[in-house]
Amino acid sequence: MYKKNIRIITRLDIKGPNLVKGIHLEGLRVLGKPEDFAKFYYDSGADEIFFQDIVASLYDRNSLKDIIAQTAKNIFIPITVGGGLRTIQDINQVLRSGADKVSINTAGLKNPNFIYDAANKFGSSTIVVAIEAIKQTNGEYHCFIDNGREETGVEVKKWAREVEQLGAGEIIITSVDKEGTKEGLDVELISQISNIVTIPIIVHGGVGSMNDIKIGIEAGADGVAIASLLHYSTYAKFNNSEITEHNEGNLSFLKNKSKNNSLKSITINEIKDFLLDNYISCRK
Amino acid sequence: MINKNVVIIDYGLGNMFSISQACSKVGLKTTITSDPNIICNSDALILPGVGAFGDAMKSLEQLNLIDTIRDFAKTGKPFLGICLGMQLLFNESEEFGTHKGLGLIEGKIHKFRFTQTEPKCIKIPQIQWNKIYFKIENAWNDTSLSGVENNSFMYFVHSYYAKPHDESLILSYSKYADLEYCSSVKKNNITGIQFHPEKSGELGINIYKNWIIKNK
Numbered sequence: 001m002y003k004k005n006i007r008i009i010t011r012l013d014i015k016g017p018n019l020v021k022g023i024h025l026e027g028l029r030v031l032g033k034p035e036d037f038a039k040f041y042y043d044s045g046a047d048e049i050f051f052q053d054i055v056a057s058l059y060d061r062n063s064l065k066d067i068i069a070q071t072a073k074n075i076f077i078p079i080t081v082g083g084g085l086r087t088i089q090d091i092n093q094v095l096r097s098g099a100d101k102v103s104i105n106t107a108g109l110k111n112p113n114f115i116y117d118a119a120n121k122f123g124s125s126t127i128v129v130a131i132e133a134i135k136q137t138n139g140e141y142h143c144f145i146d147n148g149r150e151e152t153g154v155e156v157k158k159w160a161r162e163v164e165q166l167g168a169g170e171i172i173i174t175s176v177d178k179e180g181t182k183e184g185l186d187v188e189l190i191s192q193i194s195n196i197v198t199i200p201i202i203v204h205g206g207v208g209s210m211n212d213i214k215i216g217i218e219a220g221a222d223g224v225a226i227a228s229l230l231h232y233s234t235y236a237k238f239n240n241s242e243i244t245e246h247n248e249g250n251l252s253f254l255k256n257k258s259k260n261n262s263l264k265s266i267t268i269n270e271i272k273d274f275l276l277d278n279y280i281s282c283r284k
Numbered sequence: 285m286i287n288k289n290v291v292i293i294d295y296g297l298g299n300m301f302s303i304s305q306a307c308s309k310v311g312l313k314t315t316i317t318s319d320p321n322i323i324c325n326s327d328a329l330i331l332p333g334v335g336a337f338g339d340a341m342k343s344l345e346q347l348n349l350i351d352t353i354r355d356f357a358k359t360g361k362p363f364l365g366i367c368l369g370m371q372l373l374f375n376e377s378e379e380f381g382t383h384k385g386l387g388l389i390e391g392k393i394h395k396f397r398f399t400q401t402e403p404k405c406i407k408i409p410q411i412q413w414n415k416i417y418f419k420i421e422n423a424w425n426d427t428s429l430s431g432v433e434n435n436s437f438m439y440f441v442h443s444y445y446a447k448p449h450d451e452s453l454i455l456s457y458s459k460y461a462d463l464e465y466c467s468s469v470k471k472n473n474i475t476g477i478q479f480h481p482e483k484s485g486e487l488g489i490n491i492y493k494n495w496i497i498k499n500k
Contacts (some may be wrong), residue, residue, distance in 0.1 A: 039336065073309075076484065076486065098301055105316055123334045162395065170411060283437040
């Protein structure tokens with residue numbers, strides 16, 4: 001049987017100039033400067049960096065562009081950027097700042113032709129469609145927009161098929177139910193999607209252990225996006241004294257030097273060793 | 285700093301910014317332009333590219349760059365095509381109908397086609413880190429891949445691959461599912477690389493430096 005090389009993707013949620021982390025995409029804690037995290041992950045063997053500007057639809061995007069430009073100077077792995085991209089010009093600006101791929105959610109659901117136009121203009125491999133899924137009481141998964149805040153009524157399976165037809169090169173699927181919980185990925189959601197599309201699938205939301213990553217890959221993921229598990233192992237390494245009260249998000253976690261004892265400290269190297277030991281291929 | 289004037293062709297498609305960042309990191313000064321005069325007078329030329337083959341040739345044509353590039357290739361100065369830029373070096377591609385390429389290397393661009401079992405696990409495009417390897421010991425000495433170890437991982441994003449008529453021009457091979465294909469090619473001063481060195485870590489970005497230093 002053919003073995004693909006799994007990508008370990010570090011997911012960095014950005015609010016203003018800061019790296020933040022929430023639960024179910026809400027309740028944001030400031031963890032530090034995104035540039036510090038991105039460089040650290042690059043040096044520790046991450047296969048890709050994913051920046052999500054989580055309030056981009058509400059604020060202007062200058063700090064995100066600065067973060068991308070700063071990162072692209074020192075980091076030579078693929079950089080994907082998402083959050084509030086609504087027009088071809090928005091995409092062009094982010095690519096010109098140094099991103100390699102862009103991720104589209106809200107604008108694509110509101111106007112599916114946007115995905116088609118973007119794929120035509122920049123090439124399928126540049127266009128990632130982000131799907132934010134929440135399980136409904138009838139067992140179906142539905143797509144949400146604006147960081148899991150608004151329901152669209154669109155079924156995830158149907159949308160995944162459609163975005164492949166529209167020319168998306170990749171899908172990143174977030175389980176909003178699991179996001180930030182570290183309870184494990186939503187395996188049912190992943191298998192539903194991986195059974196129906198032939199484009200690569202990145203899974204996100206809920207990774208709390210190395211075994212969770214293995215389970216996600218067995219369900220059909222081509223890449224796994226990891227946030228909390230790595231961020232909480234990493235944030236204490238940096239000098240965060242410059243981050244002040246004026247900045248975005250909830251600072252009490254950093255200020256109180258809170259200990260997050262629920263997670264064992266972990267590195268990308270350890271994750272990759274674990275995968276290789278379990279006969280899952282990856283770059284190392 | 286390497287004192288060579290490297291030009292990256294800007295034809296509206298692609299990854300020229302990340303290539304320019306990678307070059308500057310390894311000490312190469314680059315200019316991004318579509319001006320034929322600047323291109324002619326450069327010491328070394330990079331043709332980047334992301335997207336569709338037909339559109340790319342059309343853009344090069346509209347910018348009057350096809351003959352400029354062909355003439356440059358004849359000068360013996362280093363010329364490098366990356367990703368779609370590599371594919372454009374060949375005669376033709378079967379991407380959305382048949383399109384003519386620059387015709388600098390004999391051969392054709394084919395689409396990945398696999399017999400798939402359910403669920404379909406061979407993804408197209410190939411988006412992953414994949415290994416590159418040689419078949420003859422020391423094949424990479426004095427090429428842009430010198431210093432790269434056999435079976436090193438590089439970052440790939442593509443749905444099409446090149447098949448040179450003359451297999452001796454193949455610089456490195458890679459394997460996707462059960463298909464062995466050409467992941468880089470070299471014909472005299474012309475080098476084509478399917479993967480993205482600028483996105484393949486420190487190992488990758490050094491390829492740009494060695495391409496200039498080792499050009500023969």
